[in-house]
Amino acid sequence: MSINLSKFGFIKRDTPRDINLDPLQTGGVLTPEARHALQEWGDEYSVCDYCGGALDEIKTPPIYDFVHKALPEFLGCDHVRITNGAREAKFAVMHSICKEGDWVVMDGNAHYSSLVAAQRARLNVKLVEKTPAPEYKITLEKYAQAIEEVKRETGRPPALALLTYPDGNYGNLADVKAISRLVHDNGIPFLVNGAYAIGRMPFNAKELGADFVAGSGHKSMSASGPIGVLGVSEEYAPIVLEKSKTHKTKEIELLGCTARGATIMTMIASFPAVYERARPENWQKEVENARWLSAQLENLGLRQMGDKPHNHDLMFFEAMPLYEISQKTDRYFLYREMKARSIHGIKPGLTKNFKISTFGVGREKLGIVADAFKEIIKKYNAC
Amino acid sequence: MSINLSKFGFIKRDTPRDINLDPLQTGGVLTPEARHALQEWGDEYSVCDYCGGALDEIKTPPIYDFVHKALPEFLGCDHVRITNGAREAKFAVMHSICKEGDWVVMDGNAHYSSLVAAQRARLNVKLVEKTPAPEYKITLEKYAQAIEEVKRETGRPPALALLTYPDGNYGNLADVKAISRLVHDNGIPFLVNGAYAIGRMPFNAKELGADFVAGSGHKSMSASGPIGVLGVSEEYAPIVLEKSKTHKTKEIELLGCTARGATIMTMIASFPAVYERARPENWQKEVENARWLSAQLENLGLRQMGDKPHNHDLMFFEAMPLYEISQKTDRYFLYREMKARSIHGIKPGLTKNFKISTFGVGREKLGIVADAFKEIIKKYNAC
Ligand SMILES: Cc1ncc(COP(=O)(O)O)c(C=O)c1O
Ligand SMILES: Cc1ncc(COP(=O)(O)O)c(C=O)c1O
Numbered sequence: 001m002s003i004n005l006s007k008f009g010f011i012k013r014d015t016p017r018d019i020n021l022d023p024l025q026t027g028g029v030l031t032p033e034a035r036h037a038l039q040e041w042g043d044e045y046s047v048c049d050y051c052g053g054a055l056d057e058i059k060t061p062p063i064y065d066f067v068h069k070a071l072p073e074f075l076g077c078d079h080v081r082i083t084n085g086a087r088e089a090k091f092a093v094m095h096s097i098c099k100e101g102d103w104v105v106m107d108g109n110a111h112y113s114s115l116v117a118a119q120r121a122r123l124n125v126k127l128v129e130k131t132p133a134p135e136y137k138i139t140l141e142k143y144a145q146a147i148e149e150v151k152r153e154t155g156r157p158p159a160l161a162l163l164t165y166p167d168g169n170y171g172n173l174a175d176v177k178a179i180s181r182l183v184h185d186n187g188i189p190f191l192v193n194g195a196y197a198i199g200r201m202p203f204n205a206k207e208l209g210a211d212f213v214a215g216s217g218h219k220s221m222s223a224s225g226p227i228g229v230l231g232v233s234e235e236y237a238p239i240v241l242e243k244s245k246t247h248k249t250k251e252i253e254l255l256g257c258t259a260r261g262a263t264i265m266t267m268i269a270s271f272p273a274v275y276e277r278a279r280p281e282n283w284q285k286e287v288e289n290a291r292w293l294s295a296q297l298e299n300l301g302l303r304q305m306g307d308k309p310h311n312h313d314l315m316f317f318e319a320m321p322l323y324e325i326s327q328k329t330d331r332y333f334l335y336r337e338m339k340a341r342s343i344h345g346i347k348p349g350l351t352k353n354f355k356i357s358t359f360g361v362g363r364e365k366l367g368i369v370a371d372a373f374k375e376i377i378k379k380y381n382a383c
Numbered sequence: 384m385s386i387n388l389s390k391f392g393f394i395k396r397d398t399p400r401d402i403n404l405d406p407l408q409t410g411g412v413l414t415p416e417a418r419h420a421l422q423e424w425g426d427e428y429s430v431c432d433y434c435g436g437a438l439d440e441i442k443t444p445p446i447y448d449f450v451h452k453a454l455p456e457f458l459g460c461d462h463v464r465i466t467n468g469a470r471e472a473k474f475a476v477m478h479s480i481c482k483e484g485d486w487v488v489m490d491g492n493a494h495y496s497s498l499v500a501a502q503r504a505r506l507n508v509k510l511v512e513k514t515p516a517p518e519y520k521i522t523l524e525k526y527a528q529a530i531e532e533v534k535r536e537t538g539r540p541p542a543l544a545l546l547t548y549p550d551g552n553y554g555n556l557a558d559v560k561a562i563s564r565l566v567h568d569n570g571i572p573f574l575v576n577g578a579y580a581i582g583r584m585p586f587n588a589k590e591l592g593a594d595f596v597a598g599s600g601h602k603s604m605s606a607s608g609p610i611g612v613l614g615v616s617e618e619y620a621p622i623v624l625e626k627s628k629t630h631k632t633k634e635i636e637l638l639g640c641t642a643r644g645a646t647i648m649t650m651i652a653s654f655p656a657v658y659e660r661a662r663p664e665n666w667q668k669e670v671e672n673a674r675w676l677s678a679q680l681e682n683l684g685l686r687q688m689g690d691k692p693h694n695h696d697l698m699f700f701e702a703m704p705l706y707e708i709s710q711k712t713d714r715y716f717l718y719r720e721m722k723a724r725s726i727h728g729i730k731p732g733l734t735k736n737f738k739i740s741t742f743g744v745g746r747e748k749l750g751i752v753a754d755a756f757k758e759i760i761k762k763y764n765a766c
Binding site (some may be wrong): 013022026036040140201219225245268269 | 474483576608627643
């Protein structure tokens with residue numbers, strides 16, 4: 001037997017990250033309560049101690065109240081279920097609402113997982129063109145154009161329309177209300193991918209005009225993943241949440257149960273804090289922090305792409321001054337310099353274009369980040 | 384806003400369980416290493432710190448070695464991937480290998496999640512009849528008969544055959560090698576659901592003749608869920624593990640990535656211990672413990688159903704003496720009495736039929752369990 005067991009067992013995570021700007025990570029840092037919940041509920045199917053047949057119906061611990069009362073209110077949705085992530089929520093919608101070969105329209109900034117989910121459901125994808133650099137916006141006009149193209153090419157409207165709100169590249173917030181009206185005027189059900197919104201900023205599916213929403217627990221709700229949320233309107237619930245004919249408590253698209261362990265308990269543990277941080281007044285502070293850092297970095301010659309002034313903590317930069325340094329040194333210099341300062345989040349090797357998130361980092365640490373960029377540019381330009 | 388936030392936050396799990404016999408739980412209790420890993424890797428997409436585009440390719444932490452070297456050896460499979468659970472692995476196989484409307488043959492002891500996965504993939508299910516009580520066996524003859532029925536009714540063999548090994552009700556281990564030969568002689572790909580085998584007992588997909596295997600991390604590999612493993616043979620890997628045409632690192636059925644958080648790190652943390660416990664000599668002790676408890680309970684007038692002598696830690700009992708007591712008292716007496724002794728695992732309200740698992744409990748605690756049954760029966764029969 002050739003397995004080298006000594007490689008496995010407990011492994012340390014020794015990524016220096018006193019300051020974390022990784023867009024994947026800023027909204028997923030656990031609260032103390034979630035960390036505690038992991039220890040309490042980490043074993044086996046812990047939440048199933050008193051299960052009567054369906055995860056969302058469990059009363060002890062209070063999953064029922066969380067899924068059927070708190071989350072519908074928080075998301076502005078008629079029905080909510082827990083999934084294993086945003087992508088799993090999107091796939092569940094596509095797979096239940098569409099038939100193989102149907103068309104789905106998505107914004108050209110859609111996350112890869114939306115495309116892969118559509119491919120798994122064997123759908124055809126029409127991407128809405130984004131405006132050119134530096135804004136990369138999804139406009140109502142281009143959205144309408146994509147719908148018209150599908151109609152012209154297939155003789156009928158797409159089976160589903162998706163908007164990434166905000167998108168995961170530029171942090172752009174499209175005019176979702178106008179798009180939802182357009183989509184509905186064409187008789188198309190509307191899915192909002194709120195992986196970067198739900199748990200960070202005010203979000204109400206009904207106000208946005210979404211029939212379905214997908215959120216990500218490990219990305220934006222300080223939950224330990226994989227976990228996500230799926231919101232569905234009354235109209236579509238009988239389809240998306242259809243129950244098995246042979247196993248009457250089991251929802252088919254959820255394969256009966258999803259987050260059957262500690263993940264749901266960490267989401268519940270963080271919920272009071274997540275609820276608080278997503279209030280308009282707190283979110284406004286996050287937006288101000290993002291704008292502040294954007295201005296600092298633009299002063300150094302970097303260029304923030306996407307919406308300006310920016311409305312989200314996720315920002316994409318074009319960093320010519322850093323790229324030029326990399327040409328004189330090597331492309332890992334920025335990663336090394338940041339790592340030395342315990343600043344995590346810019347992917348190793350990137351210099352010309354990168355994205356960062358300021359969510360929850362706070363003005364003081366963002367000051368350290370701004371100073372780090374200043375020092376690094378100064379240091380290498382002096383050589 | 385009407386959310387009662389005080390219900391959420393950190394919640395205690397106060398199920399008394401000094402001794403845990405819950406079949407869902409005995410194989411999922413975390414090792415100290417896994418418990419430690421939860422703290423280390425619980426935040427955000429922690430394992431993605433150095434990701435190049437696909438979870439199974441991550442070198443730091445050593446997910447690549449685990450998924451591409453250790454697990455294929457451990458499972459006797461050409462290819463292994465991490466899923467969000469056994470059911471998600473089964474669905475991935477069914478969804479990729481079969482077309483809507485195809486037929487799948489499954490043993491009549493199949494877990495509900497196999498049926499619901501087939502329903503989600505929009506397949507027709509033919510169940511193999513089990514033998515009557517008390518054995519509930521899946522025989523080669525009945526398996527052949529089910530295949531013949533599908534052939535007769537549809538004009539061609541089923542698109543997939545599944546065997547639950549062991550099943551989750553009686554802990555029966557069918558003659559999987561004979562069934563796999565039969566299945567392959569009919570040109571049908573063969574999926575073994577090893578949710579109760581992988582991580583508990585010796586298991587080798589190639590030796591069993593399985594083209595696909597599904598295992599459950601939170602059920603049998605001392606991992607914090609939801610997490611599972613999917614094994615695929617070289618022959619079927621191009622279909623099940625097909626990559627996206629638009630996103631070349633992303634596998635479609637896995638929606639790109641699955642266990643993108645602490646769950647995979649707990650599986651890795653427990654792996655050395657899981658590897659050890661599944662060795663033949665250690666598994667043999669577990670089987671002896673199960674047989675020992677079975678004999679003790681049969682001495683008290685209970686009847687163990689399924690394979691006898693039994694070959695697995697999961698056992699189903701018909702307990703007429705307890706049922707008779709429940710008729711004089713109430714149906715929760717057994718649950719109350721067990722709870723008072725900190726013995727968890729028999730569902731509240733059950734007395735006549737219940738299942739328990741002895742996995743990892745050890746002879747000393749099983750002695751306490753046997754005494755508990757003896758005392759309880761004596762106490763109520765004295766009244
Ligand atoms: C915009 C967007 N949507 C969805 C996802 C996927 O989220 P999850 O991991 O919950 O499936 C991501 C992940 O990066 C994302 O950026
Ligand atoms: C036989 C069997 N297969 C599969 C499963 C499901 O496992 P998972 O939760 O990993 O999907 C179970 C769960 O009880 C089971 O008993």
